[in-house]
Amino acid sequence: MALASRAFLWTGAVVCLGFAVIQLIRPELKNPPVTAEIQAPEEVRQILRTSCYSCHSNETKLPWFDQIEPAYWLVTKDVKKARRHLNFSEFGKLPAAQQKGLLFEAVNQIQMGAMPLPRYLKVHPEAKVTQDQVAVLRNYLVPPSTASAAPAAAADTTAGDAQYGKWIKQSEGPLEVQKSPNGIAFLPDYKNWKTISSTDRFDGGTLREIMGNDVAVKAIADNHINPWPDGTVFAKVAWFEQPDGQGVMRTGAFYQVEYMIRDSKKYASTKGWGWARWRGTDLKPYGKDAKFTNECVSCHEPVAKNDYVYTMPIGGQQ
Ligand code: HEC
Numbered sequence: 001m002a003l004a005s006r007a008f009l010w011t012g013a014v015v016c017l018g019f020a021v022i023q024l025i026r027p028e029l030k031n032p033p034v035t036a037e038i039q040a041p042e043e044v045r046q047i048l049r050t051s052c053y054s055c056h057s058n059e060t061k062l063p064w065f066d067q068i069e070p071a072y073w074l075v076t077k078d079v080k081k082a083r084r085h086l087n088f089s090e091f092g093k094l095p096a097a098q099q100k101g102l103l104f105e106a107v108n109q110i111q112m113g114a115m116p117l118p119r120y121l122k123v124h125p126e127a128k129v130t131q132d133q134v135a136v137l138r139n140y141l142v143p144p145s146t147a148s149a150a151p152a153a154a155a156d157t158t159a160g161d162a163q164y165g166k167w168i169k170q171s172e173g174p175l176e177v178q179k180s181p182n183g184i185a186f187l188p189d190y191k192n193w194k195t196i197s198s199t200d201r202f203d204g205g206t207l208r209e210i211m212g213n214d215v216a217v218k219a220i221a222d223n224h225i226n227p228w229p230d231g232t233v234f235a236k237v238a239w240f241e242q243p244d245g246q247g248v249m250r251t252g253a254f255y256q257v258e259y260m261i262r263d264s265k266k267y268a269s270t271k272g273w274g275w276a277r278w279r280g281t282d283l284k285p286y287g288k289d290a291k292f293t294n295e296c297v298s299c300h301e302p303v304a305k306n307d308y309v310y311t312m313p314i315g316g317q318q
């Protein structure tokens with residue numbers, strides 16, 4: 001028995017022990033009770049259950065290979081984060097407008113390939129949402145017949161108009177709006193900026209308008225848009241759509257406004273843009289802490305070559 005093989009045995013034992021020990025250091029992942037599960041037709045819930053529940057619900061079921069460290073540690077982190085953003089087991093507690101907004105966001109994320117998380121799909125290919133399933137989700141959110149035919153209840157239309165009036169007011173009065181968690185202050189002036197484009201991505205979902213401040217408008221006129229000059233600000237405003245019964249889409253409830261503010265030095269760590277979002281008629285700042293900007297940046301990453309801006313005013317790509 002040579003010394004070498006004894007050393008080998010020892011090394012093996014230490015590695016095994018180490019592996020066993022890290023199995024014991026487990027951040028806790030509990031399944032809290034399901035208190036207000038999303039109310040939706042069974043075929044919709046089935047899709048969410050298969051593709052989203054392992055992270056976005058209190059019914060996380062981990063297969064054995066996710067129970068082993070370090071996979072377990074990574075999955076736990078994802079699940080905790082995912083539940084904070086969207087938890088289908090507690091979904092029913094949210095106000096109706098927020099539920100709707102989150103579902104729109106969910107379908108958007110699926111269509112862009114951002115959800116389920118691509119690294120999760122590599123090991124769980126069964127969680128992929130197919131085109132047919134996307135169609136099921138979209139039809140649930142915007143039933144094809146109601147999109148053009150069914151009139152909104154008069155009360156809804158009035159509420160929508162009242163919300164719109166409120167939105168106009170938001171930009172006038174000195175409203176107390178809290179800062180975004182990354183320190184960016186609300187810019188009430190966006191209402192007076194120029195509309196650069198409006199999108200209605202999602203036949204009958206939200207109406208969006210992209211506005212630009214004077215610097216943006218001048219940059220467009222001078223064709224200096226890549227990179228955009230410091231001082232450029234974009235606002236993207238979204239409302240829910242509401243058919244009025246005469247085939248006209250009206251703006252329903254105000255959903256959110258979000259900004260990209262160009263300052264290549266100040267915001268160097270977030271690709272040269274300051275990102276901020278306020279949601280709901282009470283303009284609640286979005287994000288638990290400053291890290292919410294990771295979401296914005298990662299979704300705008302596909303257009304990094306356009307200086308992270310989706311809306312192309314010249315050439316009319318949008
Ligand atoms: C492997 C875990 C995992 C799976 C599976 C998963 N997600 Fe997520 N999801 C996350 C994480 C983590 C975040 C937070 C991302 C961040 O903060 O960068 C997130 C964020 C989101 C958000 C953003 C919510 C917001 O506040 O804007 C939506 C919407 C979303 N997921 C929808 C879905 C849908 C729909 C599915 C199923 C088709 C799904 N996710 C499947 C982990 C997951």
Ligand code: HEC
Pocket residue numbers: 108109112114199201208210234235236258259260275276277286292293295296297299300308309310311312
């Ligand atoms: C799910 C992907 C996604 C996420 C997450 C996202 N965006 Fe966007 N954003 C888009 C798309 C797509 C557009 C193009 C306009 C449209 O289709 O609505 C856009 C447009 C914008 C615009 C108008 C300028 C442009 O690029 O066209 C602003 C401002 C903006 N987003 C801000 C934000 C902020 C702030 C956040 C984070 C709080 C954020 N976005 C998160 C997808 C996303």
